[in-house]
Structures are given as C-alpha cells and as structure tokens.
Amino acid sequence: xxxxxxxxxxxxxxxxxxxxxxxxxxxxxxxxxxxxxxxxxxxxxxxxxxxxxxxxxxxxxxxxxxxxxxxxxxxxxxxxxxxxxxxxxxxxxxxxxxxxxxxxxxxxxxxxxxxxxxxxxxxxxxxxxxxxxxxxxxxxxxxxxxxxxxxxxxxxxxxxxxxxxxxxxxxxxxxxxxxxxxxxxxxxxxxxxxxxxxxxxxxxxxxxxxxxxxxxxxxxxxxxxxxxxxxxxxxxxxxxxxxxxxxxxxxxxxxxxxxxxxxxxxxxxxxx
Numbered sequence: 001x002x003x004x005x006x007x008x009x010x011x012x013x014x015x016x017x018x019x020x021x022x023x024x025x026x027x028x029x030x031x032x033x034x035x036x037x038x039x040x041x042x043x044x045x046x047x048x049x050x051x052x053x054x055x056x057x058x059x060x061x062x063x064x065x066x067x068x069x070x071x072x073x074x075x076x077x078x079x080x081x082x083x084x085x086x087x088x089x090x091x092x093x094x095x096x097x098x099x100x101x102x103x104x105x106x107x108x109x110x111x112x113x114x115x116x117x118x119x120x121x122x123x124x125x126x127x128x129x130x131x132x133x134x135x136x137x138x139x140x141x142x143x144x145x146x147x148x149x150x151x152x153x154x155x156x157x158x159x160x161x162x163x164x165x166x167x168x169x170x171x172x173x174x175x176x177x178x179x180x181x182x183x184x185x186x187x188x189x190x191x192x193x194x195x196x197x198x199x200x201x202x203x204x205x206x207x208x209x210x211x212x213x214x215x216x217x218x219x220x221x222x223x224x225x226x227x228x229x230x231x232x233x234x235x236x237x238x239x240x241x242x243x244x245x246x247x248x249x250x251x252x253x254x255x256x257x258x259x260x261x262x263x264x265x266x267x268x269x270x271x272x
C-alpha cells in the first residue's frame with residue numbers, strides 16, 4: 001500500500017451546496033491520487049453534507065464545537081506527511097498539491113501560503129477578490145499547507161479562538177521554520193454577495209479578537225499591524241506594484257475602501 005503524502009482536511013457545517021465542488025477539485029489534482037486523502041470533519045450538519053462527502057471519502061467525522069477544534073480533529077486522523085486545510089466553499093486549482101509538495105521537498109519549507117481568489121456574483125465579489133490579492137502572504141494572511149510533524153510541534157490550532165486562530169497558528173509555525181508561497185490558487189466561492197451576511201460573519205469571527213490580542217500583547221508588532229488603522233488602510237497597499245494595481249482600478253479601489261470602512265464601523269458599533 002502506498003503511503004499518504006498529503007491529507008486534505010475540510011471543515012463543514014451545512015455545506016451541501018459546496019462540498020461536492022471542493023472534493024471534486026481534490027480528485028482533479030495533478031498529484032497522484034493514491035498519495036492524497038480527503039478528510040471531512042463535519043459539525044452536526046442537518047442537510048446532505050455528510051451523505052455527499054461519503055461518496056468521495058470514507059473519512060467523514062463529526063466533531064465541534066468550532067472550526068479550530070474540527071481542524072485539530074482532522075489532523076489527529078491524518079496519515080499524510082503534509083496537511084492542507086480548506087473550508088468547504090473552497091476548491092483547488094489542479095496544480096496546488098503538486099506545487100506545494102515539490103516546493104517543500106526541494107527547498108525545505110515547513111509551510112506555504114496559497115493565493116486565494118474570491119469568486120461569485122456581482123460587483124462586490126470583484127471588490128472582495130481585488131482586496132484579497134493585497135493580503136497574500138502578509139500578516140493578514142495565513143499558511144494553509146504545512147508539514148504535519150511541525151504542525152504537531154506547535155500544538156495545533158488554539159481551540160479557545162474562533163476567527164483569529166488562523167493568524168495565531170501562522171505566527172507560531174513561522175517561529176519554528178521557514179515558509180513561502182506558491183503560484184497556483186485556491187478559489188473561494190462566496191456566491192452572491194450580501195452585505196448583511198458578510199458583516200454578520202465578520203463580527204462573528206471578530207468576537208475573539210480581544211482574546212487573541214491578549215495572548216500576544218497590545219504592544220506586539222504584528223498585533224499593531226493586524227489591528228492598526230495605518231497598516232490595514234494604507235501600508236498593506238503601499239508596495240510599488242500594489243500602488244500601481246490600486247491606481248489602475250479606481251472603481252474597485254473605491255469599493256474596497258468603502259467595504260473596509262463599513263466593516264470597521266460595524267465592528268465598532270457591535271462593541272458598544
């Protein structure tokens with residue numbers, strides 16, 4: 001029996017609309033299929049998520065209460081040397097896994113960022129995709145592909161955090177080895193943009209920001225970037241190639257500024 005090189009861990013909850021496309025994208029990887037395993041960790045779905053997932057993999061588990069705990073559970077079941085973790089509304093471009101494995105094996109990286117493209121319907125989805133491109137491999141991003149032994153060395157995801165657990169893990173993995181980025185993207189399907197749902201989701205994941213900040217300290221340089229007005233609204237866009245991109249797309253840039261302002265205002269109001 002061939003050994004597993006990569007365990008793809010997908011967290012789900014009522015994702016019957018997306019889980020098929022996510023799992024299909026794993027079957028279409030250019031990397032040998034017998035060296036990949038898909039692990040689905042579901043959190044008490046009431047739709048057909050589990051049934052659909054079971055048509056692609058026998059490794060479907062039920063666990064909660066939140067995404068960080070689900071991911072840790074998936075990794076406890078994983079046989080691969082490497083871990084790739086996804087949300088159910090994501091799908092991989094065909095070369096992601098091969099590029100990740102090749103880069104780690106040839107260069108000694110312990111974790112990798114993967115560019116994320118936002119797809120869906122309408123102008124605001126285009127704005128989201130435009131905005132997301134500025135964050136790739138910055139402190140606002142987080143690695144998605146990681147060596148399992150190094151993941152375990154960090155202690156995994158902090159299960160007391162929901163939302164900023166990605167940032168927290170990203171910081172800890174970079175303390176024990178070198179990381180990089182690949183070219184092949186992940187596509188994140190946000191469907192038809194809805195302002196109310198978007199803000200509700202942002203506020204939900206922001207609930208543990210205070211706990212995350214307390215863990216690292218208000219004076220921490222990364223905390224200052226992640227939550228500081230200057231970095232989030234100016235500095236992250238300030239590199240020469242990013243400024244050019246910003247100026248070449250005025251409608252998207254203005255939409256991004258409005259979206260960032262709305263998210264910030266919503267967060268402030270929710271804390272009152």
